[in-house]
Amino acid sequence: MADPMNRRGFLTRASLLSSSLLLSGCDPLVQQSWFRNILYGAENVTRSVQGLFLSDARLAPEYSEADISPKFRANGTIRPDDDDYTALAADDFSNWKLEVGGLVERPASYSLADLRGMPSRTQITRHDCVEGWSCIGKWKGVPLAHVLDLVGLKPQARFIVFYCADTMEQTLDGEAKYYESVAIADARHPQTILAYEMNDQVLPIPHGAPLRLRLERQLGYKMAKYIMKIEAVESLKEINGGNGGYWEDNGYEWYAGI
Amino acid sequence: MSDRMMASRKVRTRRHGIVVRITHWVNVLCMTVLLMSGLQIFNAHPALYWGTQSNFDHPILRLGSEETPDGSVKGVTTIAGHSADSTGVLGASKVNGEMTARGFPSWITLPSYQDLADGRRWHFFFAWLFVLNGAVYLLSLIVSGHWRGMIPSGAQLRHIGGSIRDHMRLRFPKGEEARTYNVLQRLTYLVLILVVIPVLVLGGLTMSPGLDSVFSGLLDLFGGRQSARTVHFLMAFALLLFTLVHVVMVLLSGFLNNMRSMITGTYVIEEEGRSDG
Structure with a gap:
């Protein structure tokens, strides 16, 4: 029979060792690619399970005028200092044009006046930042589905990519500008709009002038600001870091419904 | 025996x-x-809030920080409008030996x-x-x-x-x-x-x-x-x-x-x- 003292010693040592391993071992562990792959795999589970419930027609809650936040925090880039953007802003974006291309039948570009002339949707919704806070704002814009119908998506298109004006960092091969992407189904959701107005005013620069995305069933970082170009693509792998967005290339989930 | x-x-x-x-x-x-x-x-x-949105000026709880006159950082914990100095643990704690604005200290967060x-x-x-x-x-x-x-x-x-x-x-x-x-x-x-x-x-x-x-x-x-x-x-x-x-x-x-x-x-x-x- 085993010596009971040894067994006791083992139990004590095992519990001490496991707790200290847990506390000190996790930082290096998450740097290992095999471990990251496992940990990051939870995103697919979350997306699949939420996908069982989130039919395309389900709307994010909408609120009343009285609920609009007196102070709506602006996050990320507050004022892009890129020369081309500064020049466009100086003329109130009268020379700005939204380019729409990629896997579409009829590539096009639209001025702000063009977009304002299209059908619009106005919605008062809650903006949830990945940091944890929420604000409520009123947004007016053209449904992205309408723009996609105008240009006609080719059958192989699976994602819509948004290219933005703001540079996030200088990288070895130039600059990393903000970009984002959504699946076609989310792009066609009735509340997914390209907003040019916020709280009945022209969209202010801190909130993404002249045009930003509203994607109400996901977190704030998905809702690209300062949009310059929209592209329909089949895969996200070849674009920048290959993860479908600036923050995604920095470890955040591509599916930000949680 | x-x-x-x-x-x-x-x-x-x-x-x-x-x-x-x-x-x-x-x-x-x-x-x-x-x-x-x-x-x-x-x-x-x-910070924590009550209701639908974040009323930034009136949190229920905030583990904030302030700069002191001598240039260092001080942790300030606010609960329902009442504030107390919590430097070292909440609001500000040491990161690599330097006092840093941080809600909870690094020894209790993952990653640290x-x-x-x-x-x-x-x-x-x-x-x-x-x-x-x-x-x-x-x-x-x-x-x-x-x-x-x-x-x-x-x-x-x-x-x-x-x-x-x-x-x-x-x-x-x-x-x-x-x-x-x-x-x-x-x-x-x-x-x-x-x-x-x-x-x-x-x-x-x-x-x-x-x-x-x-x-x-x-x-x-x-x-x-x-x-x-x-x-x-x-x-x-x-x-x-x-x-x-x-x-x-x-x-x-x-x-x-x-x-x-x-x-x-x-x-x-x-x-x-x-x-x-």
């Missing part, structure tokens, strides 16, 4: 089945990671350094494991009929005062009584399983903008997304408080015997009518 004498007075019993033992330790791992990664996520915006993206990755992976593990445990509780062992009997409830007094004096059930959960354990586990953990999980789900489009009733239940975040935080600390008391009880009521019963399943009880050696 003394070994044989002890063996004659003590009875080895089977206390915890294999499912309970495995799910218990998986749960220890999950709860530890969830707490530490949860505090990492909290640190990205170390500020990294919201990886904090979320840890949190959601172990949240799934926690829920699956909990489902296995509940299922086995139902299938085995052991759930009955969690319902306090009428007699137990009538003597709850005595049970509380005994616990205060650190006198724990012995002999036959130690074979089953006592009344305080039963009530505590019931509150955890029926209230604290479900509210904790639902509060987490309510923070998901995706799920809010399907289960808007969750928002009504909690009184808004920011309330849900606050309740999620409070329930996590209720669970932490339970865990601390649980560990103290495990230590005081025979640490090695308790540990063995949760690892190998064997628990030794002392027979009635015999004095302690």
Whole structure:
């Protein structure tokens, strides 16, 4: 029979060792690619399970005028200092044009006046930042589905990519500008709009002038600001870091419904 | 010789089945990671609010920081409008020897350094494991009929005062009584399983903008997304408080015997009518 003292010693040592391993071992562990792959795999589970419930027609809650936040925090880039953007802003974006291309039948570009002339949707919704806070704002814009119908998506298109004006960092091969992407189904959701107005005013620069995305069933970082170009693509792998967005290339989930 | 004498007075019993033992330790791992990664996520915006949105000027709780006249950083904890200096622990603590603005200190967050993206990755992976593990445990509780062992009997409830007094004096059930959960354990586990953990999980789900489009009733239940975040935080600390008391009880009521019963399943009880050696 085993010596009971040894067994006791083992139990004590095992519990001490496991707790200290847990506390000190996790930082290096998450740097290992095999471990990251496992940990990051939870995103697919979350997306699949939420996908069982989130039919395309389900709307994010909408609120009343009285609920609009007196102070709506602006996050990320507050004022892009890129020369081309500064020049466009100086003329109130009268020379700005939204380019729409990629896997579409009829590539096009639209001025702000063009977009304002299209059908619009106005919605008062809650903006949830990945940091944890929420604000409520009123947004007016053209449904992205309408723009996609105008240009006609080719059958192989699976994602819509948004290219933005703001540079996030200088990288070895130039600059990393903000970009984002959504699946076609989310792009066609009735509340997914390209907003040019916020709280009945022209969209202010801190909130993404002249045009930003509203994607109400996901977190704030998905809702690209300062949009310059929209592209329909089949895969996200070849674009920048290959993860479908600036923050995604920095470890955040591509599916930000949680 | 003394070994044989002890063996004659003590009875080895089977206390915890294999499912309970495995799910218990998986749960220890999950709860530890969830707490530490949860505090990492909290640190990205170390304030809590009530209602739908964040009224930045009136948080319920804020672990903030201020710059002092001499150029260093001071931690300021604000609860419902009342502020106190909490430098070193809350609001500001040392990172690589330097006082830094930080909600919770690095020794309790996962990762230890500020990294919201990886904090979320840890949190959601172990949240799934926690829920699956909990489902296995509940299922086995139902299938085995052991759930009955969690319902306090009428007699137990009538003597709850005595049970509380005994616990205060650190006198724990012995002999036959130690074979089953006592009344305080039963009530505590019931509150955890029926209230604290479900509210904790639902509060987490309510923070998901995706799920809010399907289960808007969750928002009504909690009184808004920011309330849900606050309740999620409070329930996590209720669970932490339970865990601390649980560990103290495990230590005081025979640490090695308790540990063995949760690892190998064997628990030794002392027979009635015999004095302690």
